[in-house]
Amino acid sequence: xxxxxxxxxxxxxxxxxxxxxxxxxxxxxxxxxxxxxxxxxxxxxxxxxxxxxxxxxxxxxxxxxxxxxxxxxxxxxxxxxxxxxxxxxxxxxxxxxxxxxxxxxxxxxxxxxxxxxxxxxxxxxxxxxxxxxxxxxxxxxxxxxxxxxxxxxxxxxxxxxxxxxxxxxxxxxxxxxxxxxxxxxxxxxxxxxxxxxxxxxxxxxxxxxxxxxx
Numbered sequence: 001x002x003x004x005x006x007x008x009x010x011x012x013x014x015x016x017x018x019x020x021x022x023x024x025x026x027x028x029x030x031x032x033x034x035x036x037x038x039x040x041x042x043x044x045x046x047x048x049x050x051x052x053x054x055x056x057x058x059x060x061x062x063x064x065x066x067x068x069x070x071x072x073x074x075x076x077x078x079x080x081x082x083x084x085x086x087x088x089x090x091x092x093x094x095x096x097x098x099x100x101x102x103x104x105x106x107x108x109x110x111x112x113x114x115x116x117x118x119x120x121x122x123x124x125x126x127x128x129x130x131x132x133x134x135x136x137x138x139x140x141x142x143x144x145x146x147x148x149x150x151x152x153x154x155x156x157x158x159x160x161x162x163x164x165x166x167x168x169x170x171x172x173x174x175x176x177x178x179x180x181x182x183x184x185x186x187x188x189x190x191x192x193x194x195x196x197x198x199x200x201x202x203x204x205x206x207x208x209x210x211x212x213x214x
Contacts, residue, residue: 007162009066012210013210014120016210019213024124025121025122028124029205030126030184030185030201031186032183032184034181034183045127045133046133048127049131049132049133050090050091050133051101051132051133052089052091052098052134053085053087053088053089053137053202054087054103054136054139056068057069057141058145059142064143065161066162067162068159068162068166069087069147070086070157070158070159070160070193070199071084072154073153073154074152074154083199084194085199086202087105087112087154089109090132092104098122103137109149111150112147116142116145118139120140122137123137123206126201126202158193160190164188165195166206166210167207168204168207173186173187174186185200185201186200186201187200
């Protein structure tokens, strides 16, 4: 797969998934110990509502480095309204696996068809306080794909260089008040977009995994 060259983060990403093979991926922990304790006490991952998200990485070109595609959720959604996220959602009965879920939801939300994505692999599950067990799926997207956001679910689509969002040192730990308890979260500010919560935790985890694979 000839997509690397001047993009060291893409080199690391390709090498990481090539080495991973069929080995089970490490689960993703929250930066807050209280949150980890709460989700672990809820039960095994099978007790959670299963979901999957796609981390869509636009392939690098000779003139532009690779980037990750994000969505901004509409304010009308019942959960995580207005937040930055990856395309994805709950597993349907007809879905074969998390990859199928992530690709189906990506087409519904941003018009990204499965034939425009080359899957690299999956990350470990992350358990959320909201009762979801989310599997992140990583895929390469061809440059020049035109996105069609669902007006009901997606308020905006934007891209961030992977050199920023897959660099763990770029994230800050912030304290937020959630359910009347102060909890630590990862946060990264890009232009007017605040990337935080589960999305930031997944990115920080992937960036840390890449560094550890060197």
